[in-house]
Amino acid sequence: MAFIVRLSSACRRGVKPLFCQSTLLARPLVVPHKNQEQPYLLTARIHASQALNAGSVSKAASLHWTAERMLSILLLAMGPVAYFNPCSAVDYSLAAALTLHGHWGIGQVLTDYVHGEPKIKIANAGLFLLSTVTFAGLCYFNYNDVGICKAIALLWSK
Numbered sequence: 841m842a843f844i845v846r847l848s849s850a851c852r853r854g855v856k857p858l859f860c861q862s863t864l865l866a867r868p869l870v871v872p873h874k875n876q877e878q879p880y881l882l883t884a885r886i887h888a889s890q891a892l893n894a895g896s897v898s899k900a901a902s903l904h905w906t907a908e909r910m911l912s913i914l915l916l917a918m919g920p921v922a923y924f925n926p927c928s929a930v931d932y933s934l935a936a937a938l939t940l941h942g943h944w945g946i947g948q949v950l951t952d953y954v955h956g957e958p959k960i961k962i963a964n965a966g967l968f969l970l971s972t973v974t975f976a977g978l979c980y981f982n983y984n985d986v987g988i989c990k991a992i993a994l995l996w997s998k
Contacts, residue, residue, distance in 0.1 A: 908944055915941060926989030934988045935978035943971040 954963045
């Protein structure tokens with residue numbers, strides 16, 4: 841079998857990573873014909889890029905994915921800020937960011953593993969209840985106790 845891959849990005853300034861650009865892959869497949877001596881080529885085209893006419897659903901999913909990544913980066917940055925500047929603003933920001941991060945993460949697990957309309961509704965209601973109780977508990981802890989930043993510092997000091 842013969843495979844030929846045509847990449848438009850492999851020209852000009854060198855080879856760029858395949859996953860960062862839209863490419864058109866053409867893979868001719870050699871198939872012998874019953875009545876001929878010479879085989880002929882069947883070509884299958886595979887589009888590795890998203891459809892150009894993607895609707896608003898794909899835009900919303902893309903924005904949600906970007907927001908998840910931004911929140912993850914924000915959580916990484918909040919670690920040193922919480923260590924060097926423990927204050928109530930950082931405590932409440934951590935409470936909100938950790939709750940949202942957990943909500944989105946568990947939501948993805950539910951999307952992958954819960955099937956059936958009534959089960960999905962029950963699981964989503966449970967997730968919203970869990971996220972609300974988590975945020976309320978962290979806010980209660982920040983208001984009535986030492987706060988998230990100082991609590992983690994106390995755990996590490998012993």
